[in-house]
Amino acid sequence: MTELRGPVRIVGTGLIGTSIGLALGRLGVVVELVDADPENALMAERIGAGARSVQIEPQLVVVAVPPDHVGEVIAQQLRQTDAIVTDAASVKGKPLTDAKAITDDLTRYVGSHPMAGSERNGPLAGRADLFDGATWAITPHATSDPEGVQLVRRLAEACGARTVEMSVEDHDLAVARVSHLPQLMSSLAAGTLVDAPSAHLELSGQGVRDVTRIAASDPGLWTQIVSANSPALSGLLEQIRDELDRLLVALSKEEAAEEVTAVLHRGVSGAVRVPGKHGTPHIDLVTVLVTIPDRPGQLARLFADAAASGANVEDLRIDHSPGRPVGEVELAVKPGSVDQLVEVLTERGWSVHR
Numbered sequence: 257m258t259e260l261r262g263p264v265r266i267v268g269t270g271l272i273g274t275s276i277g278l279a280l281g282r283l284g285v286v287v288e289l290v291d292a293d294p295e296n297a298l299m300a301e302r303i304g305a306g307a308r309s310v311q312i313e314p315q316l317v318v319v320a321v322p323p324d325h326v327g328e329v330i331a332q333q334l335r336q337t338d339a340i341v342t343d344a345a346s347v348k349g350k351p352l353t354d355a356k357a358i359t360d361d362l363t364r365y366v367g368s369h370p371m372a373g374s375e376r377n378g379p380l381a382g383r384a385d386l387f388d389g390a391t392w393a394i395t396p397h398a399t400s401d402p403e404g405v406q407l408v409r410r411l412a413e414a415c416g417a418r419t420v421e422m423s424v425e426d427h428d429l430a431v432a433r434v435s436h437l438p439q440l441m442s443s444l445a446a447g448t449l450v451d452a453p454s455a456h457l458e459l460s461g462q463g464v465r466d467v468t469r470i471a472a473s474d475p476g477l478w479t480q481i482v483s484a485n486s487p488a489l490s491g492l493l494e495q496i497r498d499e500l501d502r503l504l505v506a507l508s509k510e511e512a513a514e515e516v517t518a519v520l521h522r523g524v525s526g527a528v529r530v531p532g533k534h535g536t537p538h539i540d541l542v543t544v545l546v547t548i549p550d551r552p553g554q555l556a557r558l559f560a561d562a563a564a565s566g567a568n569v570e571d572l573r574i575d576h577s578p579g580r581p582v583g584e585v586e587l588a589v590k591p592g593s594v595d596q597l598v599e600v601l602t603e604r605g606w607s608v609h610r
């Protein structure tokens with residue numbers, strides 16, 4: 257059985273590399289940090305993701321640099337070490353093709369992709385728990401060493417993720433759907449706000465915040481991701497274009513409501529298919545809205561009271577009411593716990609709305 261003993265060398269100590277280092281640190285695995293930008297490696301070391309110099313040869317190398325450079329760094333690490341080499345890039349076809357163009361022997365290379373991240377980048381955005389409960393795709397190619405595949409699985413598990421194995425091609429189609437298209441849609445929606453009057457923006461609520469969160473992602477990184485996965489993405493964009501055309505035609509005519517309803521119903525059917533947290537099937541959660549005074553200690557008291565009701569808070573949102581010294585906290589719980597939660601919170605003096 258292949259065990260992850262370390263050391264693990266991480267090349268690219270930005271958001272993903274630093275998070276992997278921090279996660280492995282929880283288990284005491286020795287991590288070596290390498291980055292083309294010495295400031296980033298130093299920063300990652302300072303926040304505890306590993307050490308810039310490790311005297312023992314790595315058992316595993318994780319390449320966590322932007323997609324355009326992944327192939328060349330994989331080939332370089334295969335040449336410089338006897339280690340298994342994996343990468344974390346958001347696309348899997350391009351790194352493989354680029355590495356193949358440099359070296360013939362890719363037996364020790366196994367691609368992978370943690371399906372967790374954020375709109376932030378750089379080592380300071382790194383978090384030890386980034387991958388806890390996330391899915392981590394492993395994408396062996398035709399000549400990948402099965403022991404290497406095992407070792408990369410151990411890496412993902414050590415970072416707290418659950419693994420899914422799939423082909424490189426299938427992976428790139430899947431992420432076009434669940435990651436790359438949502439990124440472009442978020443950017444397009446956010447782009448319409450650039451010239452919006454501030455009076456309009458003041459009406460922003462949670463909906464627009466949800467839809468535009470990932471629009472804040474690094475354009476440099478995403479240009480590389482989108483360009484590398486353009487064939488899979490183009491098909492989806494054409495589908496959206498056709499649906500937009502149909503919607504526009506309908507909106508100019510009398511039968512708009514029918515087409516709009518069809519678009520919205522299709523959306524509901526698609527949204528319920530997105531798995532819930534920890535990769536479990538989607539379950540409907542019930543949200544309870546609690547108004548809290550904007551004072552220190554109120555959130556802690558609310559969580560303690562929620563816990564006393566026996567409800568597990570599955571999700572959480574906090575909003576500030578403009579111009580009012582209160583916050584609105586939305587607690588999402590399983591349907592079976594909602595009555596008890598509302599009863600206990602009301603009893604303890606909270607202003608609760610369903």
Ligand SMILES: NC(=O)C1=CN([C@@H]2O[C@H](COP(=O)(O)OP(=O)(O)OC[C@H]3O[C@@H](n4cnc5c(N)ncnc54)[C@H](O)[C@@H]3O)[C@@H](O)[C@H]2O)C=CC1
Nearest residue numbers: 268270271272292293296320321323345346373374377378
């Ligand atoms: N940002 C996200 O949410 C996710 C990103 N990924 C993938 O992880 C990889 C890294 O992304 P982030 O950590 O977000 O980027 P980042 O911008 O935070 O970090 C990238 C790091 O790589 C370094 N670097 C660039 N070229 C290098 C080279 N040739 N050799 C050594 N170091 C080099 C940079 O100096 C930087 O420190 C990308 O391939 C991305 O597709 C995967 C999952 C999520």
Ligand SMILES: O=C(O)C(=O)Cc1ccc(O)cc1
Nearest residue numbers: 346370371372373374375435
């Ligand atoms: O911030 C989010 O919600 C993300 O979905 C982050 C993300 C970005 C790129 C990936 O390849 C995987 C995950």
